[in-house]
Amino acid sequence: MFKKLMNGNIVLQILCGMIAGIVLALISPEAGKAAALLGSVFVSSLKAVAPILVFLLVTSSIATRKHGSQTNMRGVIVLYLLGTFAAALVAVLASFLFPSNLTLVAPAGSTNPPGGIGEVLKTLLFQIFSNPVKAIADGNYIGILAWAVGLGITLQHAGESTKQLMSDVSGGVSKIVQIVIRFAPIGVLGLVAESVATTGFASLLGYSHLLLVLVGAMLFVALVVNPLIVFLTIRRNPYPLVFTCLRESGITAFFTRSSAANIPVNMNLCKKLGLHEDTYSVSIPLGATINMAGAAITISVLSLAAVHTLGIKVDIATALLLSVVSTIGACGASGVAGGSLLLIPLACNLFGMSSDLAMQVVAVGFIIGVVQDSAETALNSSTDVLFTAAACIAADSVDESVDDDDAELARENA
Template structure:
């Protein structure tokens, strides 16, 4: 009896139960379930209120901690290399599964032509390389904070944290203690907000299922199944395998620890909203040091989008098959590059993803059929976000292990000399 009570007291279990009840209520009530939308909106707004300040102070703390170490450059390079490689691998997996299971074959185009639209052609322009780089540098950091421009906040806070680490110890220590105290205070606030998470999750799920229903799934049902399969392969095979191979953490303990952040990611469809929960799990359950978690996780929530990469790759194959277009090797390369690079500019917040337009245009695939996906974008978004944050956590565990080994190696070299 006491064991079942303690299980029900677990916030992760409560969130999953709330998702199930919300789904059932949404399916039963239909559009009337929109009456529960304010519950979800209040929860999301409370999280958004705290996320930007938390990201800012956590990045400053993480960058300052890393800047003090001898292997800061190695940690930064390894993190970026991991994000790039896993995103490219995710797109490649999506393309392979798309070609094997052919989700776009056998659909009668004439039956869905009424949903086609040409209005999205102008939304697929990716900024040039230099436009992206200059756009990352804030001219007014307070405006960046006000507008929640995550990339600009990230650049300034990393630079500022690094600068703090280079100051004399007696000058920097009080400031860093203050920053870390603010991080602790923000985490306390987040924990308070998480107590109402089940209520918010119930509202979000009831509205999503009630508004879109399951009928919209039928047209893209095969695509949805292949997408789920690809996400499961990447999230429950590839990431745990990487953790098992490159760290002392077992794949099983990694997957068990990730249940709670995955449940929150599924319900909020936002890497940023899930960030506090991911940080708490990675530090307290997976034993990652605060300096590593504070650097890797906010960075990952901004630029690591392996779930999105899988989605872009599969959608490209889906529409190519729908319109009977044979993709060349050049088109495959264009899809992989656009999906991998484009995800960097996609902030970790929920909403219809127009980056898929850029991917389709890069491969010469018609984009008129995109409205077929928009009704289900929230459901796709929820699932790919769960994979995104799993990748962030796996990265933090792996990078922390690399950093510890590198520091141990340096210490032994010092002793020998």
């Protein structure tokens, strides 16, 4: 039975866990709240293993990489930035077509939003030069990547035994990750049971229109915009890849509500898809930090909902500037649950709102966070794999085309 559980269809098992969690919470809310322990343990285990996995995998991949091999990172980063900006434009358009109203009377929480885009970029810069032990302990993936890349480059000149040791340790941690992921159905059961038993979604009814705009924009990006970007990149039907990423990455991200916690799941999916380890070992943790299409949508929609509520007129130039600010802000959003909400005051400042009003908008975001943050994380995390795969496929297609041209030239010479 254990062997069948470990080798079964993980997506089907997760769906069964989700249904079981809903049933448990409806039958006994107290039991549903108690089951929260299962979800907390699962998410904590993912967060615990992810920083070590990223550090070892990136270091080992760079140290053992052969000179001249292609990493495709330039294409991945371009897709990340293009996808986030396109998502911000979609959010602005959706907000104009379906304006939402807020009740700006919620008390401001004890939060500490950044004071401007410069502060966001400054924070990112200091994260790069963070102490490596502290970066791993805090889950600072920008710092982890910086140290892993630096150590990997220096270890390229190490002996073969050292490289083999790094590779073996990295493989061992990857095995632990695969075991943790197999317990996702039990973790999802606990997360769903807690959510249904605690909120019952009753508090969301008053913001149903706002949620429809938010989730609708995210679905449009996931099912229309992203496939279009991928099609223009790989020149073939993108939907099989899109649905695979949504099914095997988006579902777990929806319930964990943390891009950082979903890093092991995404790396496992990239390995299953046969992508280049040199690419995904860097692009996946980097995407969990800067590829934030869902965060850009959240920042834009909630900011414009406040603008509409206050009756402020917005011209096209300001709307485009908001898209740029949302894109930059989203790239600096924290990879934890609700991280994008603290960037909303940046966008609100464009329209002259006071900090008190902006923090009331943030409070609304926390009220609807059980749905908003889940959908946002699912879009963010699944897109990391989608764009990484698209960049790898496009690069492989170019290599095959070059090989075909070389073969044709050789035949002509013969």
